[in-house]
Amino acid sequence: MSSDSASRPHGYAKPVVVPETLDQLRGPTSGVIDLPRHLKWSGNPRYDLTQPGRIGDLYRTVLNEAATAADLYAYVSRDSLIQLWPSMWLPQAVRRAWEERFPELRSAHRRAA
Template identity: 90%
Template structure:
């Protein structure tokens, strides 16, 4: 596959958006982030990244709900994603799509959640 992609694996109704490279992920790692309604359509869209675990919650939401690569570039940081990847809960189809594009995520050391 080349370029940014959205795939729809068998049995998974929503397209999965994956960027071309991890280097394009330049999202915040501190402060307060308010997600737009298309990413956080239910509940509180505010993520205070100074609170433990909130950055992982933010990334999980964005990876699951991204409508375009721009959502990923805006809200996800490459270094934080790599650090958090082993302990993030994601649907199997989402994890597989990202790890197929970025094998280095698969090789990230597993941490206790």
């Protein structure tokens, strides 16, 4: 049984999906990514990762909208996430769920603050 989880934090309408480990995150870090409708239901689903800031936009969208851990595995890279984490804007419930599972993200965020 996997310990990937989706929880609905108090006061947050959507479940927050968090993987079992960061090592499972092996998504693309270059190229052009077209997100499926369930992840990008409004606006342009295309992310050109050669453009500055677009990988952070992609990760923010995926972390906010992921329905399953498979969404995270497909679109998020561990190393890029760790690097971008301190500067990413995320809803407090999403940031807290990830930092509770992965203290190394919380440490990186505090060092950058």
